[in-house]
Amino acid sequence: ETGVTQSPTHLIKTRGQQVTLRCSSQSGHNTVSWYQQALGQGPQFIFQYYREEENGRGNFPPRFSGLQFPNYSSELNVNALELDDSALYLCASTSRATGELFFGEGSRLTVL
């Protein structure tokens, strides 16, 4: 139990649509990050939020955007979905003490 919860767990969209994924992070962990994990690959860093501002971004286009709220919950938004966006999307909160990342169960997105 990591204290990181994500919703929805599974969803199916069609190409061109938009999706919003949600994450509630562990109390005391004020940094939240999002990762994309395609089938058979390791997770890839999308971006990170600290105190409601993006403070790090991986190699993902602007159609991937996010928000962090005062209660440390977070959203990942993806516009103009493409087939290659099909993946497991992982939200992680960071322990301030150790820098360790703890993942939620993920949201599995299928784009048809």
Add this chain to the structure above:
Amino acid sequence: QKEVEQNSGPLSVPEGAIASLNCTYSDRVSQSFFWYRQYSGKSPELIMSIYSNGDKEDGRFTAQLNKASQYVSLLIRDSQPSDSATYLCAVNERETAGNMLTFGGGTRLMVKP
């Protein structure tokens, strides 16, 4: 381009044996290192972190770090069938903004009864 390399496997070991999982990384500024276990269809679960050269033991798990060789490994003693999973190596450049991890592709471990 920062890279973390792992042999994809599968690595097959008999129950009770030692499983040795290896990882190399390209970026010398990497400061902290993590091993995650991921069961099929599940999210990654942190099992070990290591920050200094040498060995770190936690139960049946031992992480080994050699920064000069840019090499980190995970040993699992007395392997059990329940250890069968994909093991992900991840590195973190703590000197940069944020705590973003770069992951390897994972090594699939199979422990046979």
